[in-house]
Amino acid sequence: CLFDKHSFHDKRKRRKERTDFVKCNKEDELSLFKTKLDLHVHYEFIINSPDHEAAKIWIGNLGKTATHALVYAQLYTPDGVCHGLHPFIVQVKDPKTLLAMPGVMVGDIGKKLGQNGLDNGFVLFCDVRIPRENLLNSTGDITPEGLYVTPYKDPNKRFGASLGALSGGRVGITRMSVINLKLAISIAIRYSAARKQFGPSEEEEIPVLEYQLQQWRLIPYLAAIFALDYFSKSLFINFLEFQIGLMMKDNSDRQAEIGREIHALSCASKPLSSWTAQQAVQECREACGGHGYLTMNRIGDIRNDNDPNCTYEGDNNVILQQTSNYLLTWIMLYLFSGKSTNESPLGSLNFLGDFHTILSKVFEVTVEDECLDSSVPLLAYKWLVCYLLQESYLKIQQEKQMGKSDFEAKNNSQVYYCHTLAIAYIELTALQRFHDFTHDSSVPHGLQTVLKKLCALYGLWSLSKHIAVLYQGGYFCGKKCTELIQSSILTLCSQLKNDAVSLVDTIAPSDFILNSPIGKGDGEIYKNLWSAILQGKGALERPSWWMTFSSDKPLVGSLRGKL
Numbered sequence: 219c220l221f222d223k224h225s226f227h228d229k230r231k232r233r234k235e236r237t238d239f240v241k242c243n244k245e246d247e248l249s250l251f252k253t254k255l256d257l258h259v260h261y262e263f264i265i266n267s268p269d270h271e272a273a274k275i276w277i278g279n280l281g282k283t284a285t286h287a288l289v290y291a292q293l294y295t296p297d298g299v300c301h302g303l304h305p306f307i308v309q310v311k312d313p314k315t316l317l318a319m320p321g322v323m324v325g326d327i328g329k330k331l332g333q334n335g336l337d338n339g340f341v342l343f344c345d346v347r348i349p350r351e352n353l354l355n356s357t358g359d360i361t362p363e364g365l366y367v368t369p370y371k372d373p374n375k376r377f378g379a380s381l382g383a384l385s386g387g388r389v390g391i392t393r394m395s396v397i398n399l400k401l402a403i404s405i406a407i408r409y410s411a412a413r414k415q416f417g418p419s420e421e422e423e424i425p426v427l428e429y430q431l432q433q434w435r436l437i438p439y440l441a442a443i444f445a446l447d448y449f450s451k452s453l454f455i456n457f458l459e460f461q462i463g464l465m466m467k468d469n470s471d472r473q474a475e476i477g478r479e480i481h482a483l484s485c486a487s488k489p490l491s492s493w494t495a496q497q498a499v500q501e502c503r504e505a506c507g508g509h510g511y512l513t514m515n516r517i518g519d520i521r522n523d524n525d526p527n528c529t530y531e532g533d534n535n536v537i538l539q540q541t542s543n544y545l546l547t548w549i550m551l552y553l554f555s556g557k558s559t560n561e562s563p564l565g566s567l568n569f570l571g572d573f574h575t576i577l578s579k580v581f582e583v584t585v586e587d588e589c590l591d592s593s594v595p596l597l598a599y600k601w602l603v604c605y606l607l608q609e610s611y612l613k614i615q616q617e618k619q620m621g622k623s624d625f626e627a628k629n630n631s632q633v634y635y636c637h638t639l640a641i642a643y644i645e646l647t648a649l650q651r652f653h654d655f656t657h658d659s660s661v662p663h664g665l666q667t668v669l670k671k672l673c674a675l676y677g678l679w680s681l682s683k684h685i686a687v688l689y690q691g692g693y694f695c696g697k698k699c700t701e702l703i704q705s706s707i708l709t710l711c712s713q714l715k716n717d718a719v720s721l722v723d724t725i726a727p728s729d730f731i732l733n734s735p736i737g738k739g740d741g742e743i744y745k746n747l748w749s750a751i752l753q754g755k756g757a758l759e760r761p762s763w764w765m766t767f768s769s770d771k772p773l774v775g776s777l778r779g780k781l
């Protein structure tokens with residue numbers, strides 16, 4: 219150490235006055251890491267967490283398994299300047315003993331609602347020294363002379379680039395949620411096709427899937443599987459293109475634009491996919507009646523395992539704001555400043571080039587036959603996004619005119635405006651991509667019919683949640699518009715009902731993986747359920763407490779009050 223003790227402590231003292239954020243593994247958190255970080259002249263960093271509130275918790279694998287952590291910390295240079303969040307590799311455990319390294323307090327946070335196959339940990343640091351090389355330096359570095367250097371002029375841009383790693387997780391979670399959706403719907407549709415209940419006469423009982431209500435509850439989610447499956451794969455391919463650009467050190471404007479668009483898309487695709495799955499799993503649980511509540515049938519586990527997809531890698535409600543910020547930047551840059559519109563590299567903004575024309579449109583469909591096509595919800599969605607974009611922008615301006623700060627104006631414009639805007643934008647993008655796919659000549663003709671129906675159903679059903687805004691902005695007028703959307707949804711559900719089991723067979727994993735007696739591919743729900751129940755541990759045995767209870771049983775009346 220080139221600092222003498224005195225000067226080192228002086229620096230520590232000055233640091234004490236600051237509250238810094240250190241994020242372990244990934245950036246964010248509920249509990250802040252109040253940490254001090256010094257650059258040592260021997261080019262070591264020193265990390266400290268002043269108290270338990272500074273503990274970073276929830277880190278996947280850190281509780282029991284991981285030996286090294288990626289820590290996001292505020293980087294301070296010896297001149298006292300803070301350069302913002304940077305990623306550091308820190309060894310937290312000895313790989314031979316799995317015991318904590320000196321100065322590191324690391325442990326497991328305990329049982330969670332789900333995902334207990336993975337340990338989540340906490341960590342605190344006390345004077346932990348790490349070499350200068352442990353700073354991952356793609357967005358900022360320290361020279362051998364101890365100077366901070368970065369290729370980014372704007373600290374916010376450097377911060378954004380540093381958070382770019384989170385996009386990959388969000389793209390991944392979008393797909394993970396689709397998998398959960400597939401599992402739950404496979405179980406519920408197979409069960410509903412086999413489970414008979416009531417009927418038109420005393421003698422005849424019909425499968426519950428024959429009921430319009432059951433179809434309306436489940437088949438739109440089946441359509442959502444196909445739409446979101448295609449969309450999430452296409453997003454993953456976009457993400458790969460972006461990663462290849464990063465690896466090839468592509469510094470072009472296009473590469474930077476792809477990064478921003480992926481960020482906007484993934485911050486909304488994760489909410490769309492995880493919320494769709496979460497709502498679907500609950501619907502499936504109820505659609506399977508009491509058996510849906512039996513642990514062995516798996517729906518409870520799927521619900522609990524999908525649940526954190528709504529929270530980790532950024533809470534859905536929080537990251538949706540990143541998407542609406544992106545869209546609002548577009549409107550300010552290209553619309554109100556009078557510049558001509560540009561096309562976004564991944565195409566999700568291209569339709570905004572016709573912003574004014576789209577806004578002047580109204581719903582023109584008059585008969586159900588025309589409404590059974592995905593081009594109908596697609597047009598409506600384009601109008602919806604343009605309208606919500608305009609209204610969100612105006613709402614923020616209005617808040618500012620009332621004297622609100624930028625921070626307050628944004629916060630007060632989320633509900634009914636920016637939040638809905640981000641959701642409508644991602645639903646439109648998912649629908650547009652699936653629509654293009656189902657109309658592509660490379661798709662075999664024999665499959666196109668059913669895929670187009672699924673696409674139309676997904677579009678109409680998603681759109682039906684925005685009916686109030688469609689009337690509010692004048693796209694819909696009169697009750698006929700809603701009637702057409704509703705009757706088309708029911709017609710498509712009924713048309714797809716006979717294909718539902720075959721469609722499930724194309725997406726369900728093997729019975730071994732699905733692991734649900736009522737969801738098995740053979741449809742023998744009662745045989746499978748009966749067999750699983752009888753094989754249950756202790757199913758036919760007396761309760762474990764019986765012996766204790768009967769050998770030490772109080773006499774009847776002996777516990778009665780003596781007075």
Ligand SMILES: CCCCCCCCCC(=O)SCCNC(=O)CCNC(=O)[C@H](O)C(C)(C)COP(=O)(O)OP(=O)(O)OC[C@H]1O[C@@H](n2cnc3c(N)ncnc32)[C@H](O)[C@@H]1OP(=O)(O)O
Binds near residue numbers: 244379386477
């Ligand atoms: C394979 C799948 C595996 C799944 C397992 C998952 C396990 C889960 C693990 C975790 O949960 S790890 C922890 C994950 N933590 C988070 O996701 C943190 C969520 N919070 C945030 O990302 C930030 O708080 C947030 C960006 C939402 C808001 O931060 P700020 O309000 O300080 O930032 P701001 O909005 O001012 O953004 C600064 C700039 O960075 C940009 N930016 C932010 N994130 C970016 C990103 N990811 N890519 C590109 N740009 C990004 C942003 O657009 C903006 O650009 P502009 O200045 O040009 O407007």
Ligand SMILES: Cc1cc2nc3c(=O)[nH]c(=O)nc-3n(C[C@H](O)[C@H](O)[C@H](O)COP(=O)(O)OP(=O)(O)OC[C@H]3O[C@@H](n4cnc5c(N)ncnc54)[C@H](O)[C@@H]3O)c2cc1C
Binds near residue numbers: 249
């Ligand atoms: C199973 C699991 C695994 C995880 N694994 C990891 C991991 O490996 N590494 C890691 O670093 N983290 C991990 N996390 C933590 C996770 O990333 C965070 O929980 C997540 O980012 C949400 O942050 P938070 O918990 O601080 O929520 P908070 O930000 O405290 O949010 C609480 C509530 O407040 C609302 N809210 C917050 N800010 C706003 C706002 N600006 N406007 C409106 N509403 C707002 C949110 O919508 C939310 O409903 C994990 C979490 C879970 C559940």
